[in-house]
Amino acid sequence: MSQDAIAQILAYYRDLGIKDIYRRTPTVLPSASQPAAKPALPPPPPQPTPQSLPTPQSLSAPQSLQSRGREGAVLLPPELPTMAPANDTLEKIIADIGDCRRCRLCEARNKIVFGSGNPNTKIVFVGEGPGEDEDIQGLPFVGRAGQLLTAMIDNTAKKEGIPITRADVYICNVVKCRPPKNRTPEPDEMEICGQFLFRQLLAIKPKAICALGSTAAKALLGTKDGVMKLRGKWHKWRDIPVMVTYHPSYLLRPYNQNAKRESWEDLKKVLHFVYN
Numbered sequence: 001m002s003q004d005a006i007a008q009i010l011a012y013y014r015d016l017g018i019k020d021i022y023r024r025t026p027t028v029l030p031s032a033s034q035p036a037a038k039p040a041l042p043p044p045p046p047q048p049t050p051q052s053l054p055t056p057q058s059l060s061a062p063q064s065l066q067s068r069g070r071e072g073a074v075l076l077p078p079e080l081p082t083m084a085p086a087n088d089t090l091e092k093i094i095a096d097i098g099d100c101r102r103c104r105l106c107e108a109r110n111k112i113v114f115g116s117g118n119p120n121t122k123i124v125f126v127g128e129g130p131g132e133d134e135d136i137q138g139l140p141f142v143g144r145a146g147q148l149l150t151a152m153i154d155n156t157a158k159k160e161g162i163p164i165t166r167a168d169v170y171i172c173n174v175v176k177c178r179p180p181k182n183r184t185p186e187p188d189e190m191e192i193c194g195q196f197l198f199r200q201l202l203a204i205k206p207k208a209i210c211a212l213g214s215t216a217a218k219a220l221l222g223t224k225d226g227v228m229k230l231r232g233k234w235h236k237w238r239d240i241p242v243m244v245t246y247h248p249s250y251l252l253r254p255y256n257q258n259a260k261r262e263s264w265e266d267l268k269k270v271l272h273f274v275y276n
């Protein structure tokens with residue numbers, strides 16, 4: 001089976017929420033002070049849930065990542081910012097990210113993709129991570145999936161009589177740097193970069209969040225459930241309602257006619273909740 005075929009099958013399973021098959025064997029080399037029998041990476045701490053909110057301490061990078069990446073490459077000390085400094089703003093978060101090298105995703109990125117849109121919006125769309133086009137332009141959702149998302153937002157709002165376009169919402173991702181070959185972000189990458197997402201959400205304070213795909217749902221809800229189980233219902237991140245729906249890239253696949261209809265229903269639901 002070709003690599004492309006395998007990649008398509010894995011992406012399909014991933015969108016169904018079957019993600020464990022994608023896990024790779026950690027290959028961190030033990031340091032001289034670290035016995036070989038010990039695991040290279042500590043187990044990821046629990047994801048935040050509406051009931052169990054993260055603290056700045058719980059969002060610190062795993063100790064092993066502060067000095068060593070998965071392939072044994074030395075990373076700069078993360079020096080992670082606090083969860084949400086007082087009077088946080090998107091500008092402060094951008095300044096804190098800087099030329100970020102807090103996780104291994106910095107190694108192959110072209111541009112950090114922070115997010116774009118109206119910072120005073122009532123709704124934030126959260127995707128997984130930048131793709132090739134986004135990595136080149138430094139903007140989220142500008143490739144084929146992004147064009148579909150734009151059409152979905154604009155057309156659904158127009159049909160439902162809601163006077164907004166994509167320019168009125170805010171769009172960002174769980175991780176701000178493109179994972180190599182568009183692979184799914186690893187849990188530690190989501191944890192480290194996720195705190196910037198959390199700060200963005202706390203700074204914007206939207207009325208609702210729309211999680212696009214299982215990675216965004218996992219980052220926000222701390223769940224292992226797939227999109228099919230989560231979509232169409234309201235969840236919460238902190239006290240902000242979260243609607244989960246399919247990632248636009250999943251909708252681009254030809255066999256997903258039902259998902260297209262369901263995502264339209266999800267979008268209608270969230271737009272009416274926010275703007276009516």
Ligand code: SF4
Pocket residue numbers: 097100101102103104105106112175176177189192193
């Ligand atoms: S993905 Fe996030 S934490 Fe990792 S290097 Fe990029 S900006 Fe930094």
